[in-house]
Amino acid sequence: MQAFRGKAYSIFRVVQKPVLAGFPFLQQLDPNMISGLSLVFSPIAYLLLSERAILASIVTIFFVLLLDAFDGVVARAKGQTGSRDGWMVDVAVDRLSEAIICLVLSRFFILLTITNMGLALLSCKYKKHIIIPLRQITLVILIAYFLLQSHPIFSLLDQIVFCW
Amino acid sequence: MNTLGHIFFANLLLVFGAPSIVSPTTLIVTSIAAVITDLDHLAHLRTALKTHRFKSETRTMWHEIPGLLLAMAASVAVTFFSASLGQSLLIGFVSHYFLDLLTRPTRPFYPLNEKVVFLGLAPRNLRKLTAYDAVITATFGVILIAGLQG
Numbered sequence: 001m002q003a004f005r006g007k008a009y010s011i012f013r014v015v016q017k018p019v020l021a022g023f024p025f026l027q028q029l030d031p032n033m034i035s036g037l038s039l040v041f042s043p044i045a046y047l048l049l050s051e052r053a054i055l056a057s058i059v060t061i062f063f064v065l066l067l068d069a070f071d072g073v074v075a076r077a078k079g080q081t082g083s084r085d086g087w088m089v090d091v092a093v094d095r096l097s098e099a100i101i102c103l104v105l106s107r108f109f110i111l112l113t114i115t116n117m118g119l120a121l122l123s124c125k126y127k128k129h130i131i132i133p134l135r136q137i138t139l140v141i142l143i144a145y146f147l148l149q150s151h152p153i154f155s156l157l158d159q160i161v162f163c164w
Numbered sequence: 165m166n167t168l169g170h171i172f173f174a175n176l177l178l179v180f181g182a183p184s185i186v187s188p189t190t191l192i193v194t195s196i197a198a199v200i201t202d203l204d205h206l207a208h209l210r211t212a213l214k215t216h217r218f219k220s221e222t223r224t225m226w227h228e229i230p231g232l233l234l235a236m237a238a239s240v241a242v243t244f245f246s247a248s249l250g251q252s253l254l255i256g257f258v259s260h261y262f263l264d265l266l267t268r269p270t271r272p273f274y275p276l277n278e279k280v281v282f283l284g285l286a287p288r289n290l291r292k293l294t295a296y297d298a299v300i301t302a303t304f305g306v307i308l309i310a311g312l313q314g
Binding site: 030032033035036037039040042043046047050084085088089091092093095096099100103104107110111113114117118120121124125164 | 177180181182183229230232233236237240243247251254255258259261262265266270272273276277279281282283284285
């Protein structure tokens with residue numbers, strides 16, 4: 001997972017340079033506020049999932065993840081990279097965002113959310129970032145759920161995602 | 165967020181997110197779960213009456229991620245006896261910390277770390293914060309009443 005994160009960040013760094021050059025106003029934004037915005041959109045994903053509006057919830061969760069990545073871009077633009085305070089805001093917002101989204105999903109997802117909160121606390125204590133990318137996993141599962149609606153595997157997927 | 169705001173928001177999530185389990189019992193359980201976390205403020209009530217606010221230092225571990233983790237684990241245990249009650253508890257507990265993180269300075273990793281986190285989505289000035297809280301609470305209340313009637 002760490003290797004994947006490293007690769008993802010290096011790709012991100014290549015992309016962010018032209019983004020920052022093209023949009024200098026990014027340096028005026030507050031990364032914490034962007035994290036907060038990503039949190040504001042999480043209950044929308046929860047409500048859409050409860051209505052079984054799968055495509056709309058996929059788009060919303062993708063937008064939440066995009067905002068989550070964007071706060072990192074802005075933090076880097078402001079030279080606030082690698083700060084422990086930024087990490088804490090990011091991790092706290094991510095865990096709450098997951099918790100809200102997973103409220104409507106099955107007990108399996110709730111247990112994963114609780115596990116992730118435990119991992120966040122351990123990460124804070126031992127200063128190592130060990131987290132399950134739960135929203136990303138949820139997004140992939142929801143895409144599969146959306147695409148496989150006429151497939152025999154769908155009922156199993158429905159059990160995993162929504163049944164208590 | 166104020167007590168009424170917590171109750172309204174938690175019940176909003178219940179009414180619109182889990183309409184199949186809405187009943188007087190689940191509404192009451194969600195309301196209790198949404199405000200019970202604030203009991204740790206009571207020890208600081210005298211100071212709060214003078215300063216007109218509860219500071220982030222008045223939040224114990226039960227009011228932060230460690231407390232939320234334990235509350236969620238307990239709620240999941242309850243779901244094995246009654247799924248609707250467990251779900252109501254989950255919604256109440258999660259919504260409380262969600263609103264607090266959005267609108268108040270919190271210490272998410274307390275007692276492991278005392279760093280105060282504030283997302284900047286609510287004003288810090290007391291008068292503006294009171295007005296902000298009143299507008300948000302009234303909005304939640306109106307939507308909840310509409311949801312309960314519809």
